[in-house]
Amino acid sequence: MWAYTLKRVLQGIITVWFIATATFFGMHSVPGDPLSGERASTEAIRANLEARYGLDRPLGEQYVIFLGNMLRGDFGISYTQQNREVNDIIREHFPVSATLGILAVMIAALGGVLWGALTALYRNRLPDYIIMFLVILGISVPSFVFAALGQLGLVGLNSAAGRTLLPVAGWGTVSHMLLPALVLGLGTMAYMTRLMRSSMLEVMSADYIRTAKAKGLPMSRIFTHHQLRNAVLPVITVLGPAIAAITTGGFVVELVFAIPGLGRYFVQAVQQLDYTVIMGTTVFYGAFLVFMVILVDLVYSWVDPRVRLQ
Amino acid sequence: MQQEPNYRQSSAPIESEPAVEADKVPGDNSAQGQNLISAAGKQLLTFAIVAVVGLLVTMFLLDALAGLTSSQSTVSSSAIDYENNEITSHLRDEPPQMNSMRSTDSISGQVLNHVMEGLLRYDEHGDLVGGVAEQWALNGNVMTFHLRENARWSNGEAVTAHDFEFAWKNVLAPSTGSQYAFILYPILNAEAANNGEVPLDDVGVQAVDDFTLEVTLETPIAYFDRMVAFVTYMPANEAFYEQTNGRYGADADELLYNGPFMIESWVHGASMRLVKNPYYWDKERIRLDAINFAHMTSDPNTLLNLFKDEQIVMTNLGSQMLEEAMFQGWQIDRFMEGTVWYIEFNHRDGRLTTNKNLRMALTLAQDPGELVNRVIKLPGYLPGESLFPVWLQGKERPFRQEHPAPVYERNIELAREYLQKALDEMELEELPPLALLTGDSPNARMQAEYYQEVFQRNLGIDVVIDAQIFRQRLDKMTSGEFDLVMAGWGPDYNDPLTFADLFASWNLNNRGRYSNPELDAQIRIAQSSLDTGERMQAFAEIQRIIHEDVVIMPNYERGYVYVTHPELKGMLRRVIGAETDFTYAWIDGARDDRSGGDNDNQQGGE
């Protein structure tokens, strides 16, 4: 177990190095100049700025410096926000994205399990049809449409109520989180509902359920201890990738709801060619994703004893 | 998230429905099935309750956690807080650079104009008045500023002439790498010092004593007082600056304020709160106790929704929102934001657009009026006629009233004739495609698509669009990789020269590299003359040359249409300085120490 964990972590570190290298050379081959501003600057000013960011050195040297700094956990200073460190930006904005992501995943997973179990119970009956219709909607409508409609609906709700029930946009309090998290989690929830449904149906016909019934166990006990517990396993497998996808994929929701998350910063940084922020964010997210997947694998082996770690 | 395909595929087999066998489960024994459902129903209900409770607990937990790591929570108050005499508004984005010496953008400028004050500033009528300086006079090459002795920093120290000398020299120091250093170039030796050719001590700015600042200029210029009001000329306290260790302006407590407000809290990317500065020398003038910039976003729909929800005091309207605004019965205002937008031709050798007849043909084939009235559809915009916008002041009346701009009326027949002439001159059968460089914003794309089709339909010219992100567009503009580029220019100071010298052969912002000795000569006159009449004549000449030589194709002058909370009065929209200025604003009906007052001009910028 420990050897396995160590091996995975080591692989993870190499992967992060791979990501960092890919990003570094990708970024430096982009046409365009991160130092240009609206007003043209003279040669002298440009040279000063280049020296400031170390852009005057050869690419190989820059790469070595970049790797060295990265090892120390230092991603440098942002190009557009010239007196903020990339570390500050990540530290301040990642918790926002993570909060949103965790909530969205929770909503997705809990909702998915609940609706999935319901549809399986009521298979081919009205509740099943209604929920599956909503699921289809959730899968096929792009999230930006949901976000815009959600916000619009909230304005209508607030004006109907005559006061602000839930804030329309912004960040800060619990009430700010609800709608964005819901919108962000909707697609995944729909997907997990489908997963849970088929997994439940599979479990229902399993031998151990028949055995449990034969033993005369109460229905409620069979349901919780045998059906639900086993049916939920596939949902857990997709949890890791889902967390990563949701956390890094929250740009649209962050944009629409004016949430100061890291995703929004990343998009802006790309548009501004802010090298340091792009590299910092990518490496950080890459590492986050890699270790999240490792973590989920470990958790899964613990939940499902059938899975043997090699 | 649906966009992430990875996990969906890899887990596809898990999802497969055990179709046939599973069918039997509820069916094989209906009584048992019912039993199961009712039993499971209760379980699921419990599960749902636990889930919701768990979710709520997590939310509060995360909220608390976020509060521990950084002060993420923002003030979520309504647009107007009568009790505390404060308002809530928004910023278009996070201010990127709050160090006035290195700041280049309008968002930082908006905040800086609220929390800092230069030697001079603009009042509610748009007139230049004393800020930190009480009196100022130009005497030959030397401009002397006498500073008021009651101007204070927010730590109680006096704002002295040394603070200005330090700030200006710091701007010019090569190591600072300030991109707006050029705006100080009228000062003696400023350019040389910025290029590292002479030491900073040789720059013509000197604090004679604590309250007298003497500025020596390269040559006497008429508009230097108006330049001094610009952000880059703002002061900085040297002792404080050194103490911040290069983080000057990075956070609320890493900046010293001498303006009407000071930043109380700044949550990056989320919100900023300004409170009245008790040390401000003219604090009686300031009627609001606090300004919350509670949102940092430029998404027009989000802002409209926030305004509708009474969360912010003002927002700009897009053309698609006018109907809603009229329906709601809001009071709608407009203001000219001060920038001019045009298609710039590439005048570099070897480019097709060096042919004047081609430029003429393109210009005659389009109608800026159609662009503004049919495509942009915002009443704030004016069809472009000249490089000089309408708000610039002439000798007595607005410049454009004294010197009306000559315009080309759309004439497609004539345009085709010119095109034929151009083709004959260039000995071409057919015009190769022209590259139209533009930005990646929705509006830039829309206008590029509009022009592409106009030129195709009216002249049969193939225009290919080159939409690039900001920095790549700038790069291409600088290196000249375009035939046409959609560009705009905004003023740095309140004088026609801020537009007029744009196409000087030596100006680096002349991205099309237009070069014309006749134009250069006029610009020299406008720069050096001290006689207003003579300067205006020179500007009129510049306007004529640019028109006759078809240097640019004017598109429009940008304007904004906006709505304001009916209880907020005295908000200014400025062309120069803070785009939205709350320093003269007050809340109607809120407690107010001052009564009456004549600050009811809402449109100082115009």
Place this chain on the structure above:
Amino acid sequence: MSQYNDGVHRTLRDSDFEPLGEQSTTPLLVRPSRSYWQDAWIRLKANRRALVSLYLVIGLLLFTFIGPMIWRVDPALQDVDQISIAPGADRSALVAEAYEPWVNGQVEPDFAGGSGLRLAAEPTTLRVRLLWDPMPGADNYRVYRNNYPIEDPQALGIPLADITRDNVYWYEDRLDLRARDYYYAVVVLDELGQPTDQFETVEVNVGRVITAVEARNRGLVGAGESLAVGDEVMMPWHPLGTDYLGRDMLARLMAGARVSLFIGLLAPLLYVVIGVVYGASAGFLGGKADQVMMRFADFVVALPFLLFMILFQVVFGIGPGESGIVPMLIALVVLLWPATARLVRGQILQIREEAYVSAAKLLGASHHYLILRHMIPNTLGVILVTLTFAVPSAIFTEAFLSFIGMGVAPPTASWGSMCNEGLKNMLTHPHELVFPAAMISITVLAFNLLGDGLRDALDAKMRSAE
């Protein structure tokens, strides 16, 4: 069998122990021999949802490729007289004289004037000309326009212009005029430029017109037909309305479909093929080669997908006149092939260990036979299902990137970019959002359901259950 069931207490006779003799026919097979694909097709046909989605997909392909041949409207053509019109809008217009600038502020001859704020000419969608009498003590005015009757002096509508020149008491409005009622107001401004409560209003009923030249240019009348001022013509028909530049929505949806489906179909096809080759090679080679190859695939899988999609878009860059489809295609392929590679490798490894493969080997089956008979049919199903599910993902990714402005370059239309543009106008012109969003949804849905159906149909394990 029956004799054992009906009679329980029966004594056996000798005849019972006689042989039955030669059977006249060979035993009938329980079901006809069908190939794997025939079988799958039959099962797919039995699945109603899958069948409907198959028809949907075929319909989409027809819409994309046959549609433009039937609806021959240039998707780039701008109809500036009909910008952002809804489906089914009234399109009759009167022919008017060409627009001439109004320079003198005079009332048009034969036009009934009046007093106060009034019209100086017949109001048309080309222009509305307003005229008013000087108001006492005022030299500056502001002109407002409203879509609703003016009641509140605080809410006069949208401010069109400030009239600050001396002796000018007229204004010409040309801003986005539609055939409808407008309510104009002229307000007196004080010295500071602030509106006072002194104002006059007028209601104006604007008629839709088109100039004769435009009508001819747009081919609204035959070449030989005469056209006089006041004739009624029909403006071009746009069955699904137009967008913000007056382009035909239907034609643009078709053009957008070509881009969206091109990316949505080709990208998965490419990366699935690459993934299959890569994964199958790794699976076959096994050992060290397999280790190294799969480790590399793991690196690529670990890249944060959307972040790298955006990075790739920037790194490749879109040159002048390029649509940006190719960079997106490459980015999708580069980032997504390992998922398929892993899947295929796993399948190959699994099949290699299957008993029937060992059996075939024992029976002396050649390598070729193994691959053709066992490996391919048994993995093809999984690959096909993967492919079907990859289509909606790719379409979503395209839409998503276009939505944040990192997708296809203008003037190329894709459903995603159309959604992005439509979202701005959601409140006033919902059709600009609804149609492209619906197209995305239908496509994604169709491919998802088809994928479900295919999976059920191709799952070889389920043959026995029938």
